[in-house]
Amino acid sequence: MTPSIDLMDDTFVVADRAELAAYFRDPDTCRAWWPRLRLTVDEDRGLKGVRWVVAGELAGTAEIWLERWRDGAVVHWFLRADPSGAARSPGRLRLRYTREYKARVHELKDRLEHGRAAGVPRLPPAR
Structure with missing residues (x-):
């Protein structure tokens, strides 16, 4: 049976997968x-x-799921769930979780990309 909330998102982030993996593991x-x-x-x-x-x-x-792509990674997010107990309607929850995730992943993207201009490769780490 398909859950009432079945969300996915793909966001490209110019960052090392190891850095992203450690971040999401925390x-x-x-x-x-x-x-x-x-x-x-x-x-x-x-x-x-x-x-x-x-x-x-x-x-x-x-x-x-972190998929290596070019000089970064595609951050794939999946959420498959049903409301618990007296939680809000699935439609409202879908919208809220989608908006909150997009805001957070774009904040992360902005922080990790350090204002890098679109189309410019990632700089190697400072030594």
């Missing part, structure tokens, strides 16, 4: 990005990302 990131959810790591996929079991306001699964 429990503080999960609490900050999804404060109404409890995410339990189901599978740590290393540079490929993390899969979680979701509890709290929603019950289901979530995943960040």
Whole structure:
């Protein structure tokens, strides 16, 4: 049966996959990005990302898949869940989780890309 909330997003970030993987593996990131959810790591996929079991306001699964592409990575996000208990309607939850995720992933993108102009390759790390 298909969950009532089935979201996905793909965002290209000019950053090293190892940096992104470490960021999303951090429990503080999960609490900050999804404060109404409890995410339990189901599978740590290393540079490929993390899969979680979701509890709290929603019950289901979530995943960040990091796909290497050119000088960065595509951050694929999946959230497949149903509202728990007396939570809001699925439509409102879908909209809220979509908006909140996009705002956070673009904040991360801006921070990691350090104002790099579009089309300009990532600079090597400073030595």
